[in-house]
Amino acid sequence: MTKKVDLWLVNLDLSADKIEELAHILSADEKARAERFYFQQHRHRYIVARGTLRRILGHYLAIAPNRIEFEYSSRGKPKLAQSFGANGMQFNLSHSQDLALYGFARDRAIGVDLEYIRPITDAQTIAQRFFSARESAIIDALPESERLMAFFRGWTAKEAYLKATGDGLAGSLDRVEVSLAPNEPMRLLAIDGDVQAAARWHLHAIAPATNYVATVAVEGQSNSQLTIRNWQLS
Incomplete structure (x- = not known):
C-alpha cells in the first residue's frame, strides 16, 4: 500500500x-x-x-x-x-x-532533516564518536572525495528518525544505525540493536537543491509516494 x-x-x-x-x-x-x-x-x-x-x-x-x-x-x-x-x-x-x-x-x-553541505575538517572524528563502528568503518573505507557526502547522508538519516520519534539530538545518534555503503538504498538497519524496530520505518534520501542533502523518515512498512514542491509565499 x-x-x-x-x-x-x-x-x-x-x-x-x-x-x-x-x-x-x-x-x-x-x-x-x-x-x-x-x-x-x-x-x-x-x-x-x-x-x-x-x-x-x-x-x-x-x-x-x-x-x-x-x-x-x-x-x-x-x-x-x-x-x-x-x-x-x-x-x-x-x-x-x-x-x-x-x-x-x-x-x-x-x-x-536538511543540511547544507559544507567542509567539516573533523567529519571522521565526529563519525567515530556518534556513528556505529560499522558506519565509521564504511566512511573510512571510502575515497576521500566521497566521505563528506556519506557523513551528511548518515547524519541526516539518523536525525530524521530521531526527529520523527520526538527525541531529536537528545536521542544519541549512535542508537540509530543506517546503511552507508556506496550504491545501497538508504534504510534503517537497527535501532538500539533491534533490527525489527528498524524495519518499521522507511527512509528516503533526497537532494532538494544544489549543495544540500536531506532525509525523510516515515513510520510504517508501506512505501511512500513522495511529492516535492516549492511553496510560493504570496
Missing part, C-alpha cells in the same frame, strides 16, 4: 515586508521565542520558518494560519493541538542556511 507524503521547500531569505507579514500570524509564544534570537538573521529565519508552517497547515486544514494551535512534546517537538488532531496530520520541518524543508503525512510519524 502506498501512502502520500508531501514535501515543501521554502526559501527563508525574504524581504522585510514579507517577514513582517509572517510575524503577524505567529502566536504570542512564537513571537517571544523569535525575540530571544541574538542575531537578526536567525530571528528572521525563525519567523519565516514558523510563519510558513502555519501557512501550509492552514492550506491543508482550510483555516486561517493564525488560528492554528500547537502542543509540544517533552523535548519540544511541535504537533497540532488536540482540537485539530482528528485529521491525523503529522508534520516536521528542518532548515539550514536559507532553505527550509517541510514534511507532511497523515496518521503516521514523519521526521525530516
Whole structure:
C-alpha cells in the first residue's frame, strides 16, 4: 500500500515586508521565542520558518494560519493541538542556511532533516564518536572525495528518525544505525540493536537543491509516494 507524503521547500531569505507579514500570524509564544534570537538573521529565519508552517497547515486544514494551535512534546517537538488532531496530520520541518524543508503525512510519524553541505575538517572524528563502528568503518573505507557526502547522508538519516520519534539530538545518534555503503538504498538497519524496530520505518534520501542533502523518515512498512514542491509565499 502506498501512502502520500508531501514535501515543501521554502526559501527563508525574504524581504522585510514579507517577514513582517509572517510575524503577524505567529502566536504570542512564537513571537517571544523569535525575540530571544541574538542575531537578526536567525530571528528572521525563525519567523519565516514558523510563519510558513502555519501557512501550509492552514492550506491543508482550510483555516486561517493564525488560528492554528500547537502542543509540544517533552523535548519540544511541535504537533497540532488536540482540537485539530482528528485529521491525523503529522508534520516536521528542518532548515539550514536559507532553505527550509517541510514534511507532511497523515496518521503516521514523519521526521525530516536538511543540511547544507559544507567542509567539516573533523567529519571522521565526529563519525567515530556518534556513528556505529560499522558506519565509521564504511566512511573510512571510502575515497576521500566521497566521505563528506556519506557523513551528511548518515547524519541526516539518523536525525530524521530521531526527529520523527520526538527525541531529536537528545536521542544519541549512535542508537540509530543506517546503511552507508556506496550504491545501497538508504534504510534503517537497527535501532538500539533491534533490527525489527528498524524495519518499521522507511527512509528516503533526497537532494532538494544544489549543495544540500536531506532525509525523510516515515513510520510504517508501506512505501511512500513522495511529492516535492516549492511553496510560493504570496
